[in-house]
Amino acid sequence: MPDTSTAHGPAPRTLALRPLTELLASMRFAIALLTVICIASVIGTVLKQHEPAVNYVNQFGPFWAELFLALKLNAVYSAWWFVLILAFLVLSTSLCITRHAPKYLADLRTYKENIREKSLQAFHHKASATLTGEPPQAAAQRIGQLLVSGGWKVRLQQRQTAAGDGWMVAAKAGAANKLGYIAAHSAIVLVCLGGLLDGDLMVRAQTWFGGKTPYAGGGLIADVKPEHRLSERNPTYRGNLVVAEGTQSSTAILSQSDGVLLQELPFAVELKKFIVEHYSTGMPKLFASEIVIHDRATGQATPARVEVNHPVNYKGVEIYQSSFDDGGSKVVLRARPLVPGTEPFDVQGVIGGSTQLTNMGSGEGATLEFTGLRVLNVENFSGTGASGSGADVRKVDLRESIESRLGAGNKTVTRRELRNVGPSITYKLRDAAGQAREFHNFMLPVDTGDGQPVYLLGVRDTPAEPFRYLRVPVDSEGGMDGFLRMRLALADPALRAQAVRRYAATAVDASRPELAEQLALSAERALALFAGALDDAGTPSDTRPRSGLQAISDFIEGNVPEPERARAADVLVRILNGALFELAQLTRERAGLAPLPQDAATQAFMTQAVLSLSDAQAYPAPLAFELRDFTQVQASVFQVARAPGKGVVYLGCALLIVGIFAMLYVRERRLWVWLAPGDSGTQATMALSTNRKTLDADREFVQLGSKLIGTTPPHGGT
Incomplete structure (x- = not known):
């Protein structure tokens, strides 16, 4: 290398680089970098990473979602600016070591x-x-x-x-105090280098310089083109591998913000059996997979067992038990009409598949997508029912209040009552325009604490929303047929009129026909309002802007003076309940069933039925699909990782512990x-x-x- 110095001192280039070197090697610069890294880590922890772009739009809106995607906040740890900051931190710390380590080592001697x-x-x-x-x-x-x-x-x-x-x-x-300084600073360099090696940097480099692009489509893995696949010689990666029972797979999926990359593995994982054990409450306590690893080069088969926190290492690749999923379970659903014009029918499918429906009753077809089957659903039923009231404000026991918050770490002041409520099915109904709603229906009735079991029919418009549940009461035969018969009969004017006549005849003495006629008119109007056949003014309506109990309330507010509304509401609700009871008896008679007895069980059923009929007017589908039978096929979700920097990180952590101990205690x-x-x-x-x-x-x-x-x-x- 030529000598750049002169007889009068260092060359101008050396003088120009000196302030830059001083800046990079300064403690203030390193602390600033660490501060930015901490802020970025907080963002990466709070904001879900590698989610589909539509999820950010649904949660934050178009403006903020576009800003987050532009700044790569959806993939903080693989963003170019985060990698650049880590590189500068490594450079800054390395310069500090280069400048001070020789002095410290000389001082030791x-x-x-x-x-x-x-x-x-x-x-x-x-x-x-x-x-x-x-x-x-x-x-x-x-x-x-x-x-x-x-x-x-x-x-x-x-x-x-x-x-x-x-x-x-x-x-x-x-003298170890000086060695502690060198060890602590070297540890920062090693940890950052190990993080860069085990991070997304290598995968990103292949997309930037190797011609690899994320795959954003669907279909079979075998049909994906080579430009979306990474070689099995890839030095570092971390992806998911989904294997159903009785099958094997050798291609992991690496999620990217704009699609996925497929990582070829040097072996294939065959799932023999997925094992899940539960506590008495139904909460899971063990996930394990009995697997066989098939070496693609030698053909050797190696049995192994993967458990949570107990991975298996094969040829430098760690196999972790990450989660579990459905492996293509077969389900049988029963379509239950909620509007007239459609008969019940059965449909069979496989979780992950779909089928076309033409008999929706609304005049339009739809696609039924089978998205999920859960055999166990553990719910917390504490605080439900009559006993689930809040605290008694008339009694404050300070000692009891303090002791309830002290003691074991798992103690809680909130009582938990965990219960397994049985299997459930999740499906989507997608219309011709591509818009879909998601539904979540339980197979078995659930007692929520009021003594009246109900079937839960959930629905939501977007994945960001919680499910809203329609509670369908269980009839005396143990099903939902009684409610569905009432729902269809409520939409039939002839059946409503017949139920009104029966109610008027049984509620008024036959010697007073004029009173029976007035009661029949009131009952007919109440049923029509409840069914959505009249508007707020009490005139016939084809659009049915409102129905259910809300329509009754709007009618009273628009037609009854305020001082008389409470009494009018009480009278009108009594008339409505009586007419609906006769409507239920009429539907049972038409179905060849015995009349409902006038007892507490019938009263509980009718109370819930009135509420459910009111809510059912807002149910967004003409059909509800009931899970009738299923054959479960389970699948394991493994995380496969090749992490050559793990040893470097472990060494850095050990040096960091030794260095900090030496600097603080020596x-x-x-x-x-x-x-x-x-x-x-x-x-x-x-x-x-x-x-x-x-x-x-x-x-x-x-x-x-x-x-x-x-x-x-x-x-x-x-």
Whole structure:
């Protein structure tokens, strides 16, 4: 390399680079980088990473979603700016080590025995004494041996003075403090390098320079083109591998913000059996997979068992039990019409598949997508029912309140009542325009605490919303047929009129026909409002803007003076309940069933039925699909990772622990004792230097002074 210096000093280029080097190697620059990394890590923890773009739009809106995607906040740890900050942190820390490590290492080898005797008077810890009857050389030998026995490293130096030969005893201890600095800073470099190696950097590099592009389509894995596949020689990756029982797979999926990449593995994983064990409450306690690893190069089959927190390593690839999924379970659904014009029918499907429906009753077809089957559903039923009221404000027991929050870490002031409510099916109904709603229906009825079991029919418009459930009461035969018959009969004007006549005939004495006629008119209007056949003014409506109990409320507010609304509402609701009861009896008669008895069970059924009929008007589909039968096929979701930087990170963590311990708990001390001949004996001057001023250093100096030269330091030196 040519010499860039001149006779007058360093070259201008060297002078220009010096401020940049000083900046990169400064502590302020490193702290600023660490602050930005901490902020980015918080964002990456709070904001879900690698989600589809539509999820960010649904949650934050188009503007913020576009901003997050532009700043790569949806993939913080693989964003170019995050990788660049890590690279600058590695560079900054490396420069710090390069600049200071040689000085520290040189300092470890020196004893600084050449210090002048007058300089010892400038130390904070200093003391002087006269050693009678002991020449300087003997005193130096004695002091040196005492220090060595105490764990100090000692060097003796003989000097010529006007009064004779003097001796300097130079000792040092706690040199590991300087090594701690080097170890801690080296640990930061190693951890960052290991993170870069095990992160998304290698995969990103292949997309930037290797011609690889994420795949955003669908279909079979075998049909994906090579430009979306990564070689099995890829040095680092982390992806998911989904394997159904009885099948095997050798291609992992690496999620990217704009699609997926397929990672070829050097082996295939065959799932023999997926094992899940549960507690008595239904909560899972063990996930495990019995697998066979088939080596693609040799054909060797290696059985193994993968459990949560117990991965399997094969040829440098870790196989973790990440989750579980459906492996293509077969289901049988029963379509239950909620509007007239459609008969019940059965449909079969496979989870993950779909089927076309033409008999929806609404005049339009739809696609039924089978999205999920859950055999176990553990729900918390604490606080439901009559006993689930809040705290009694009339009684405040301070001791009980304190003890309820102390003790075991798993103690909670909220009572939990976990219960398995059985299987459920999740499906989507997608219309011709591509818009879909998601439905979640339970197979078995659920008692929510009020004594009336109900079938839960859930629906939501977007994945970001929680499910809203229609509660269908269980009839006396143990199904939902009674409610569905009432639902269809409510939409039939002829059946409503027949139910009104029966109600008027049974509620009014036959000797008062004029009263029976007035009651029939009121009941007919109440049923029509409830069914959505009348508008708020009480006139016939084809669009049915409102129905259910809300329509009754709107009618009363628009037609009854405010002082009389409470009494009118009570009368109208009684009439509505009576007419609906007769409608239920009429539907049972038409179905060939015995009439409902007038008991508490019937009253509970009718109370829930009125509420459910009111809510059912807002149910967005003409059909509800009931899970009738299923054959479960389970699948394991494995995380496969090749992490060559893991050992580097572990080494960095070990160095970080050692370095911090050394810097915090190891004190570097240097001790000098100058021994010179004097008129009345050997004149001893002692000084102590330490990197931290502590009470321990003061006490140690007092002990050393008394032990080595037989005196204590003057006031102010302790």
